Amino acid sequence: xxxxxxxxxxxxxxxxxxxxxxxxxxxxxxxxxxxxxxxxxxxxxxxxxxxxxxxxxxxxxxxxxxxxxxxxxxxxxxxxxxxxxxxxxxxxxxxxxxxxxxxxxxxxxxxxxxxxxxxxxxxxxxxxxxxxxxxxxxxxxxxxxxxxxxxxxxxxxxxxxxxxxxxxxxxxxxxxxxxxxxxxxxxxxxxxxxxxxxxxxxxxxxxxxxxxxxxxxxxxxxxxxxxxxxxxxxxxxxxxxxxxxxxxx
Amino acid sequence: xxxxxxxxxxxxxxxxxxxxxxxxxxxxxxxxxxxxxxxxxxxxxxxxxxxxxxxxxxxxxxxxxxxxxxxxxxxxxxxxxxxxxxxxxxxxxxxxxxxxxxxxxxxxxxxxxxxxxxxxxxxxxxxxxxxxxxxxxxxxxxxxxxxxxxxxxxxxxxxxxxxxxxxxxxxxxxxxxxxxxxxxxxxxxxxxxxxxxxxxxxxxxxxxxxxxxxxxxxxxxxxxxxxxxxxxxxxxxxxxxxxxxxxxx
DNA sequence: TGAATAGTGTCTTTCAGACAGTATTGG
DNA sequence: CCAATACTGTCTGAAAGACACTATTCA
Numbered sequence: 001x002x003x004x005x006x007x008x009x010x011x012x013x014x015x016x017x018x019x020x021x022x023x024x025x026x027x028x029x030x031x032x033x034x035x036x037x038x039x040x041x042x043x044x045x046x047x048x049x050x051x052x053x054x055x056x057x058x059x060x061x062x063x064x065x066x067x068x069x070x071x072x073x074x075x076x077x078x079x080x081x082x083x084x085x086x087x088x089x090x091x092x093x094x095x096x097x098x099x100x101x102x103x104x105x106x107x108x109x110x111x112x113x114x115x116x117x118x119x120x121x122x123x124x125x126x127x128x129x130x131x132x133x134x135x136x137x138x139x140x141x142x143x144x145x146x147x148x149x150x151x152x153x154x155x156x157x158x159x160x161x162x163x164x165x166x167x168x169x170x171x172x173x174x175x176x177x178x179x180x181x182x183x184x185x186x187x188x189x190x191x192x193x194x195x196x197x198x199x200x201x202x203x204x205x206x207x208x209x210x211x212x213x214x215x216x217x218x219x220x221x222x223x224x225x226x227x228x229x230x231x232x233x234x235x236x237x238x239x240x241x242x243x244x245x246x247x248x249x
Numbered sequence: 250x251x252x253x254x255x256x257x258x259x260x261x262x263x264x265x266x267x268x269x270x271x272x273x274x275x276x277x278x279x280x281x282x283x284x285x286x287x288x289x290x291x292x293x294x295x296x297x298x299x300x301x302x303x304x305x306x307x308x309x310x311x312x313x314x315x316x317x318x319x320x321x322x323x324x325x326x327x328x329x330x331x332x333x334x335x336x337x338x339x340x341x342x343x344x345x346x347x348x349x350x351x352x353x354x355x356x357x358x359x360x361x362x363x364x365x366x367x368x369x370x371x372x373x374x375x376x377x378x379x380x381x382x383x384x385x386x387x388x389x390x391x392x393x394x395x396x397x398x399x400x401x402x403x404x405x406x407x408x409x410x411x412x413x414x415x416x417x418x419x420x421x422x423x424x425x426x427x428x429x430x431x432x433x434x435x436x437x438x439x440x441x442x443x444x445x446x447x448x449x450x451x452x453x454x455x456x457x458x459x460x461x462x463x464x465x466x467x468x469x470x471x472x473x474x475x476x477x478x479x480x481x482x483x484x485x486x487x488x489x490x491x492x493x494x495x496x497x498x
Numbered sequence: 499t500g501a502a503t504a505g506t507g508t509c510t511t512t513c514a515g516a517c518a519g520t521a522t523t524g525g
Numbered sequence: 526c527c528a529a530t531a532c533t534g535t536c537t538g539a540a541a542g543a544c545a546c547t548a549t550t551c552a
Contacts, residue, residue, distance in 0.1 A: 182504085201505085222504095223502070223503085224501080224503040225503055225504045226504080228504085228505090
């Protein structure tokens with residue numbers, strides 16, 4: 001950013017700092033698309049909006065988010081983490097910037113820009129410390145049943161596409177797993193997100209040759225042959241594979 | 250974004266709209282990382298900042314950008330395109346959102362958030378309508394010689410990494426080419442961006458089997474065997490390949 | 499023993515890497 | 526002819542797809 005050409009002050013909110021900053025500023029918000037797996041299906045967290053005076057989209061569902069608080073939030077990611085903890089209690093899941101959406105029309109209160117993040121939280125953690133106004137919704141294709149406030153349907157669609165796309169060649173689904181999991185469980189998570197079956201042996205080869213998971217001295221018991229339990233290695237960085245899973249047609 | 254929890258109004262700029270919007274707003278800017286190829290090297294466009302009253306980083310180099318003008322800019326991308334045309338004259342190159350950077354400290358004038366874009370412009374167009382204060386700088390590793398204003402060195406680094414990364418499995422370098430080009434020229438562009446040699450035959454196979462370029466009834470003459478000239482197909486969408494070029498080690 | 503799921507092995511296919519070999523121009 | 530670059534072909538290797546086969550548990 002360069003401070004050369006300041007916009008001419010029109011209608012709307014203006015600043016009151018000195019030195020040529022007296023022009024209207026857009027509203028600045030942060031929204032978080034929070035995914036988890038519940039009941040073998042991809043879910044996203046939504047909150048119900050209030051219906052106070054001047055509230056746009058009263059009682060509609062929306063992505064968790066809100067205005068940046070310049071006194072509380074050190075930076076954008078800190079703001080996103082704050083929203084995440086407020087709604088889910090999860091402290092440090094996978095969190096990645098998704099993009100930003102800003103325009104004159106997306107919020108009836110004026111020119112606004114939102115910084116969108118997307119987060120993956122483990123299944124177990126997703127159920128415990130949920131905020132009262134928050135609720136998990138299963139993904140229906142690339143969206144969700146209720147009509148969302150603002151342009152949140154578009155942001156959600158972008159998040160789902162980004163997730164599905166990256167799952168083709170990264171280890172992101174590992175962040176949706178509980179502490180301990182088996183390879184078939186991890187594969188099922190991949191398949192749920194991709195909505196497509198994967199080859200067992202190719203999947204196992206890929207996962208085991210990546211520096212990603214390590215076996216622990218425990219097995220998952222069941223009504224059949226027990227499965228080796230694994231956990232994520234300390235190296236929290238996601239793994240990028242050189243190929244996608246299926247050749248794109 | 251949800252309008253539930255408004256930040257408490259502290260020091261700084263406040264809005265004057267009604268209905269609970271009386272809290273400080275961050276500054277909102279857009280910056281564009283503009284790449285081109287010149288003299289067989291990747292270059293980025295920088296502008297020199299002014300040194301007026303209250304200007305931070307006087308006379309330093311910075312990425313082209315500036316405040317969002319809520320009266321002029323319909324949305325963030327329109328704002329980015331405006332900056333791009335102002336500095337280069339190029340109307341519709343490849344333009345993609347890079348991410349956003351926002352914090353209390355990145356601008357001495359207060360809490361600010363920038364929406365960063367990155368653009369690829371063809372070699373030819375890059376020379377003609379350049380703004381007076383703009384200048385091309387060759388990439389030096391992942392950065393550039395002069396010290397940049399704000400956190401622009403970090404934004405530039407992110408842009409270069411994103412570009413190098415995507416070039417491994419996309420057709421992005423095609424947007425750096427002039428209208429007509431040969432396959433060896435396209436390959437050289439790939440190699441310049443990646444700073445690595447590529448296999449000729451694998452490269453040709455990949456490019457020709459993608460629905461990306463089409464031969465024209467012309468050849469590039471030289472002191473040796475002439476080369477078939479190609480142009481980008483009408484379908485402007487970038488192609489994503491299923492594999493990266495070299496297996497990552 | 500049989501059902502069920504975990505895990506392995508084997509063959510095929512695809513495509514990049516390596517590199518030799520052919521093609522076509524100007525000098 | 527030679528130099529130089531464009532372009533093609535052939536072999537190899539790595540990893541995915543398909544799928545059969547073995548392993549280990551509980552009922």
